[in-house]
Each structure stands twice: as structure tokens, then as C-alpha cells.
Amino acid sequence: MAHKFADAGWGDITIAFPLNIREIDEINQLAGKISLNILIDMPEQISALSTSLKHPVGFYIKIDLGYHRAGIEPANTELIERIIGYSKSGQLTFKGFLTHSGNTYQASGKQEIFAIHESAALELSKLKRKYQSEYPGIIVSCGDTPSCSLAEDFSEIDEIRPGNFVFYDLMQLRIGSCKFNEIAAAVVCPVVSVYPKRNEALIYGGAVHLSKEAIINADGSRNYGLVVPFVDGRWQSPMGDDWLVSLSQEHGIFKTESTWAKSLSAGDLVAVIPVHSCLSADLLRSR
Amino acid sequence: MAHKFADAGWGDITIAFPLNIREIDEINQLAGKISLNILIDMPEQISALSTSLKHPVGFYIKIDLGYHRAGIEPANTELIERIIGYSKSGQLTFKGFLTHSGNTYQASGKQEIFAIHESAALELSKLKRKYQSEYPGIIVSCGDTPSCSLAEDFSEIDEIRPGNFVFYDLMQLRIGSCKFNEIAAAVVCPVVSVYPKRNEALIYGGAVHLSKEAIINADGSRNYGLVVPFVDGRWQSPMGDDWLVSLSQEHGIFKTESTWAKSLSAGDLVAVIPVHSCLSADLLRSR
Structure with missing residues (x-):
């Protein structure tokens, strides 16, 4: 799908799925054409890249803040720092931290969605502050549609990436994200x-x-x-x-x-x- | 999909879904090329066809034997006979009775699947006997994958149409239809x-x-x-x-x-x- 967006003229794309290391050839093709960011939640993913990358690529570390689908727990700084270490080599640039609070889909009511959002924003901003002196310019990104539709305070967040609120649907109506x-x-x-x-x-x-x-x-x-x-x-x-x-x-x-x-x-x-x-x-x- | 099969050389196709009367133009196109059978479970479907059909088409009456997805209950002979009546007009030929016992997917164990199959075979054969003197050559057709995989006695059935047993899958494994x-x-x-x-x-x-x-x-x-x-x-x-x-x-x-x-x-x-x-x-x- 990233190829289609790139062919249509998009020049700055983040593939918001942990890196599939079998796609390194495609990563190289894309990174030669556009400004490409990828997602990492395992040292093996980034170590595979570091030896085979031909063009600059930015990477975000995927953080798991309670959804437990993908990502690293924010307290696991040992793992986070092993991954960040690769930004000192070759073509890789550490861009920041990214999460998806998909657990808002199971929330019962707006207050619970707000609580998930506020907790995620707090954890992301703590990570950003911890690493930004060494890596200036890093950002934090979140993106579940219920939070992005209902919450008001994004002062700690640099980027949102909700997809579903382009269309909304019956599930979002039930959650209360849309009318x-x-x-x-x-x-x-x-x-x-x-x-x-x-x-x-x-x-x-x-x-x-x-x-x-x-x-x-x-x-x-x-x-x-x-x-x-x-x-x-x-x-x-x-x-x-x-x-x-x-x-x-x-x-x-x-x-x-x-x-x-x-x-x-x-x-x-x-x-x-x-x-x-x-x-x-x-x-x-x-x- | 029927167009694709027809283009690939299949000359005898039954569209095993009740007739969508918005597709009459496509039915005409297909019926001009191949031997086409359709499914009817409402007089409105066949009355819409009877005035606009340009080529011969065979029709089966869809019978509901307990799955309650589509079809007419076998006891509703008034409705069945209103539909059969159209075979006396123009391009339409009554081909027989067709069912899909999808309720076998909810069965717990082989005995229950056998019971559903035997009951379906009995009902279909009763319908066939009732109408075959006036409409010789009519057939009865069934087709759920669990019955077709497990049952042995198809002596009352003229045609089976299971689709899933081309591949099978986890659901069929769980039901016991396959190894x-x-x-x-x-x-x-x-x-x-x-x-x-x-x-x-x-x-x-x-x-x-x-x-x-x-x-x-x-x-x-x-x-x-x-x-x-x-x-x-x-x-x-x-x-x-x-x-x-x-x-x-x-x-x-x-x-x-x-x-x-x-x-x-x-x-x-x-x-x-x-x-x-x-x-x-x-x-x-x-x-």
C-alpha cells in the first residue's frame, strides 16, 4: 500500500506496522524515492535492516500502553535503548515513539476513553523527555480513532494517525466516537x-x-x-x-x-x- | 462469478442464490450463451423474469428445511405452486427443488448431522414425488459440506453442491467433516x-x-x-x-x-x- 501512496505523490510515509524483515528489498525501493519511516518493536528487526539498508530510513519505536497487540512496554528501557542504539549507525535515524491505544475500542464510556488517552499521553511524554536531550527533534505519535475523536488535550502529542475517522462506522457510533x-x-x-x-x-x-x-x-x-x-x-x-x-x-x-x-x-x-x-x-x- | 465460469467454458451453471431481480440484464446475457439455472423463493422474482426474459432459463425452488436463511417451507404448497405455475409460460422451465442445510454447521456431532441430512432428503423426495408426474425429469439438490462429507445415503438426492469441501478448513475440522x-x-x-x-x-x-x-x-x-x-x-x-x-x-x-x-x-x-x-x-x- 505504501508503494501506491508513493506512486500517487506522497513523499513522507510511516508504515505503522512493525517491520516485516522479509520486506527489506521493498523498504530499500521506497526509501530511495521518498522520506520513509518504519516501526520497530524488536532488536532483530532493526539489526536486519542495519546491514542491508541502501538509503536513509527513520524509525519509531512502537510502545505498548495496554492494548497488548504489538510494542514494547515503556518500562523496558533496556530494550528501548538497545534499539535506539542503532540510530548511531549508517542510514538509520531515531524519530521517536509511537503507540496505538486500541484498548479504547473495549472502553465503556467516554470517561474510560479519556483515562486511556491521558495515560498514553503521559507515558509518551515521559519517554520523549527522557531521550530528547540526546536525540533532539524526536516526536511522539498516537492514533486510535476513539481517543482522537473524543479527547481535547493533545498538548503532549506531536502527531495523530487515526484511520477510521475518515469514514467512521457502526462500531464508532456505538463507542460514541461519532454521530x-x-x-x-x-x-x-x-x-x-x-x-x-x-x-x-x-x-x-x-x-x-x-x-x-x-x-x-x-x-x-x-x-x-x-x-x-x-x-x-x-x-x-x-x-x-x-x-x-x-x-x-x-x-x-x-x-x-x-x-x-x-x-x-x-x-x-x-x-x-x-x-x-x-x-x-x-x-x-x-x- | 457466473460470467467468469461461462467465459472459462462451463456450459451448465446454477446460480445458487435466490434471483436478484436487478440482475435481469445479466441473466439474459448469460442465458444467451449457456444453459443457465436460477433459484426462486418468491413469486415476485419469477414474475419479474417472465416478462423480460429473452432466452430459456431453468429454475429451482429454494426450500428452507430448518436453516432459515433463504427458501420456502416445504409445507407452503400454495406458494410453491404459484411459482411452479410460471413454468407454463415462455422461457421458464421448472427444474426441481434445492436446499442448503447450513444448520449442520451448528450441529454437535455426527448423529445430529445425519439426522438433519436424512430429514432434508425425506422432505425433498416427498416434494419430488408430489410434482414429478406433472413435471417429469425434475430433480432435488442439496449441498452443505458437513452432510456431503459425512452422510452415506444419497439415494433420494439427485445432485449435491458442496463448495467448501474443495478446500476444507478449521471449521470443518472442528465439525468432524474432514481430517x-x-x-x-x-x-x-x-x-x-x-x-x-x-x-x-x-x-x-x-x-x-x-x-x-x-x-x-x-x-x-x-x-x-x-x-x-x-x-x-x-x-x-x-x-x-x-x-x-x-x-x-x-x-x-x-x-x-x-x-x-x-x-x-x-x-x-x-x-x-x-x-x-x-x-x-x-x-x-x-x-
Whole structure:
């Protein structure tokens, strides 16, 4: 994907995924064309680079502040300093610290999101202060969409990188990161069949279009997308509690709870607000 | 997809999804080239066709035998007969009855799968006998992979259409439809980072490669794929209970339970047996 952005004229790109050392040839190609930054959370990644890099590359150290997906704990300064050490050699420049507080997706309410954000900002700024006398110009970067949408205080943060708030989606609506009218992605699907006896309808819209990402309803059931009217080329506000109860490869079944949904017939179009717009954007790009 | 098969030389295709009446132009294009069968579970679908069809098309009536995704209940002979009625007009030929017993995916054990299959075969054969004197040559068709893999008696069934048993996957292994060495699809992924303290490793392999389909482990946790060694271009039998505990867009985290998995380092390759090979095949076709 970085190649596509570079070809489209972007000259300063950070690949916000820990370095896959099998991609060193591609890193070299990109670094010869643009200002490239990569992410490191293991000494092995950067040591592999240090012997084979042909052009300057900046690196951020990925910090794990509680999400436990990738990154180094901030207290592990021994590991951090082993990695920073490589900035003294060859083509590598230490750019700073980067985190993704994806644990905000599991937060219950804004106060918990604020608490995660404030704690992350504090830890990042402590790291920055610790190393900036030796490495002036280093920055700290964070980027989960719930924090970036809701928090106000970014005074300790130099850069944000939220991706999902380009579109938002049903999950962000549920978290409280956005309002319905801020959502900018929906999948328009034809109604194929209606089953009045079970208050359900079949759409051509399945896991290959919407992904199997779900949010959990209050009763424990899984919700694969919110179904709303699609009129004159625009999707409308929800008319009721019409949501996808199941998805298989190309079949989507929705529960027709509202009067509007009960009146649908074969051939009508509806819009589905996806649970995760990133996955739907990826799925639909090649169709 | 039917266009691709037709272009590749397939001359007899059944689109096993209830007719999307917005695709009548495409149905006409296909029916002009090949012997095409479609699926009907609503009179509106076939009435829309009957006025606009330019070439002969065969149709099956989709029957719902307990999965409740699509189809007509077999007892609803009034609806069935309204649909069959269209075979007396123009280009439409009634071909028979078709079902998909996807409820076998929720079955606990082979006996329950056999029971679902036998009941489906009985219902289909009753429908066939009821209508075959007036419509000689009609057939009945079923097609879920668990039944087609495990059941022995298909004497009442004229056609099977299982798709998943081309590859099998982790879900079929769990159901008991296949053995490990019958699985024919895996996704080879690089190990990007290892986190010994939490017995986990990061692979470049996420929801955009494997889908968010999961099976539920005995303890209620979600399992997004089984991780096995990949040696000399071949994937191996599982070395332990190494599975993906979480997936996000491009990140996969696996629990490194076995000695083999604990010894992995950045740059190694592993193979992931996907939960649902159909979704992975679709996701990987354009990468």
C-alpha cells in the first residue's frame, strides 16, 4: 500500500506496522524515492535492516500502553535503548515513539476513553523527555480513532494517525466516537427476498462485502450492520432497529423491525452501515 | 462469478442464490450463451423474469428445511405452486427443488448431522414425488459440506453442491467433516515480532487475509486460525495448541503454546489454517 501512496505523490510515509524483515528489498525501493519511516518493536528487526539498508530510513519505536497487540512496554528501557542504539549507525535515524491505544475500542464510556488517552499521553511524554536531550527533534505519535475523536488535550502529542475517522462506522457510533450523520460509508445492497413470517429479509450483501465483524447487542446477539433506507441516491437515518442478524459468504439476513423495513420488496435497495468501514473499504475496492 | 465460469467454458451453471431481480440484464446475457439455472423463493422474482426474459432459463425452488436463511417451507404448497405455475409460460422451465442445510454447521456431532441430512432428503423426495408426474425429469439438490462429507445415503438426492469441501478448513475440522490431512488451503504468513513475556507473536496476517470468522474454543474464547509450521514449502501437522487469539486489519496475534512456536523469531514463516477457507480464498484472490 505504501508503494501506491508513493506512486500517487506522497513523499513522507510511516508504515505503522512493525517491520516485516522479509520486506527489506521493498523498504530499500521506497526509501530511495521518498522520506520513509518504519516501526520497530524488536532488536532483530532493526539489526536486519542495519546491514542491508541502501538509503536513509527513520524509525519509531512502537510502545505498548495496554492494548497488548504489538510494542514494547515503556518500562523496558533496556530494550528501548538497545534499539535506539542503532540510530548511531549508517542510514538509520531515531524519530521517536509511537503507540496505538486500541484498548479504547473495549472502553465503556467516554470517561474510560479519556483515562486511556491521558495515560498514553503521559507515558509518551515521559519517554520523549527522557531521550530528547540526546536525540533532539524526536516526536511522539498516537492514533486510535476513539481517543482522537473524543479527547481535547493533545498538548503532549506531536502527531495523530487515526484511520477510521475518515469514514467512521457502526462500531464508532456505538463507542460514541461519532454521530450517525458523521458516518461517511455505507454499502448499498439489493433486497432479494422477504420472509414476512419470520420478520426477516435477504439481501445480496454478505461477509465478502461487509466482513464478519460484529458488535454485540444488549441481549448478547451479534449485529453485523445497521440497515437504513436508501432514497434518491442517499442513505437516510435509521427508521428503527433493523440490523443484520447473520452473514454468510454472500447472504445477509436482516431483521425487519420497523414499518419501513416490513414494507420492502424484492428489488428495493437498502443501505447497510458497516460495523467496520476499514474492512468493507478493503473488501469492496476490487469489486 | 457466473460470467467468469461461462467465459472459462462451463456450459451448465446454477446460480445458487435466490434471483436478484436487478440482475435481469445479466441473466439474459448469460442465458444467451449457456444453459443457465436460477433459484426462486418468491413469486415476485419469477414474475419479474417472465416478462423480460429473452432466452430459456431453468429454475429451482429454494426450500428452507430448518436453516432459515433463504427458501420456502416445504409445507407452503400454495406458494410453491404459484411459482411452479410460471413454468407454463415462455422461457421458464421448472427444474426441481434445492436446499442448503447450513444448520449442520451448528450441529454437535455426527448423529445430529445425519439426522438433519436424512430429514432434508425425506422432505425433498416427498416434494419430488408430489410434482414429478406433472413435471417429469425434475430433480432435488442439496449441498452443505458437513452432510456431503459425512452422510452415506444419497439415494433420494439427485445432485449435491458442496463448495467448501474443495478446500476444507478449521471449521470443518472442528465439525468432524474432514481430517487435518484433507485440508487443502493455508495462508503462509511471516512472523513479524515475538513477545515471549506474554507467549504471543505477531504475524502479518489479519482480517484482510483471513476474515474475522472464528470458532469458539471450549473456554469461550474466539479462535481465528490454527498456526502450524511451514517447512520446505509445505505446511505441517499442528505441533500444539497454537492459534490466533485476535485479528485486526493486518495484525494477527497468536498464542505460542508449543515448544516449536516459542522458538520462532522475526522473519520465520508459519502457515495459518483458516477458519473459513471460502472467505480466505475470496480475500486473497486479488492480493
